[in-house]
Amino acid sequence: MYCRVVHIKFVSEIQMKMVTTYMEHTMLPRNLAAGQISGEVFKISETEVFTVSKHKNKTSADKVMALMQEELKEIASGSKMTKLEGPVLITASPA
Numbered sequence: 001m002y003c004r005v006v007h008i009k010f011v012s013e014i015q016m017k018m019v020t021t022y023m024e025h026t027m028l029p030r031n032l033a034a035g036q037i038s039g040e041v042f043k044i045s046e047t048e049v050f051t052v053s054k055h056k057n058k059t060s061a062d063k064v065m066a067l068m069q070e071e072l073k074e075i076a077s078g079s080k081m082t083k084l085e086g087p088v089l090i091t092a093s094p095a
Helices: 013-033 058-067 069-077
Strands: 002-010 038-045 048-055 079-087
Touching: 002 013, 002 058, 013 038, 013 048, 013 058, 013 069, 048 058, 058 069, 069 079
Parallel strands: none
Antiparallel strands: 002 048, 002 079, 038 048
């Protein structure tokens, strides 16, 4: 399994609402249809979120990332984005 985490800090609350609504209704459904296993968006503050995307492998993650290149450029132009990614090292679940 491969995971990508993106932290986004927006310049305004309205910008955050617009982008997260777009994520919910356009980006996540399209990415899931393209092979992403799951996607979650977490609110840190009124202008800050982080997303967690899970994929089968890096190849699948790169395929989905390619679908979003233009959108991410536009989002990044009005915000600060930081991306972390890598293969899952440890998975824990209840016995």
